[in-house]
Amino acid sequence: MGDLDFWQKHSLSFLEMALQADKRERLSPASGYGHAQGTCGDTVEIFIQVQGDFIRNASFETNGCLYTIACANTVVHWVEGRSLQDARNLEPVSVFDYLETLPQEEFHCAEMAVDALRMALASISRIAAPPTSGH
Template sequence: MDEEVSDFWQSHSLKYLEMAFRTDKQEIIKHPDGYGKKTGDCGDTVEIFLVAFDNTIEKASNYINGCMNTAACANTIVNMVENKTIDQAWEITPEMVAGYLETLPQDHFHCAELAVGALYMALSNLLELRRAQWKKAYNVR
């Protein structure tokens, strides 16, 4: 058993470990400017919350119900989008998330796809709420 634990810590990059165990950005924002929720075939769920000013995402957070790989991917998304423009956020791909983490297991690439899918839903919601401001009062989780 100790060998398995040792292998885990040795077989993952520092970036992966940091993102997998990070909790400071796991937060439900009450009235986000953009919100997206996606559940994968595996049963994992990622929720992304965005707060934007003008064209910049000033704050992002996530709430997940899933495995460590999903947590790592969701935290990576939040890390990548904060202080970026909305257009830059649209350019984030699952490949970029997996590349940043360096050691995301190939059989868990769907976790990166899930997190990016939730981001795209949050970005779509943000743009929709900007077009119809009155909807923000009804934007519920």
């Protein structure tokens, strides 16, 4: 009976993001990379490929629970095709609202996924910058 409860208590948005695996990979080369770790021990890595001022491709890796997977997947699906500025404006509450049935006590998973995105966005200039010579 417990399995049936799981399927019935979660929204279609949550189930799709928790179970869809097409964005769970390491992008190479990545224009930006971010890593965040929660107090629970879960980690999220976000990889983004940028073309101009837009995110062309995004993916994630995690060792986390189903809630962390759903949040990270939501973030990478949301940012693809959007401007870097739009991506910078993404807030954890937007991830929470989209998923509809993410338990409030798992809100930290949305925060962790957005933190990893922000780190990936911040790393873009460092990754794209040519190495400086010691001269």
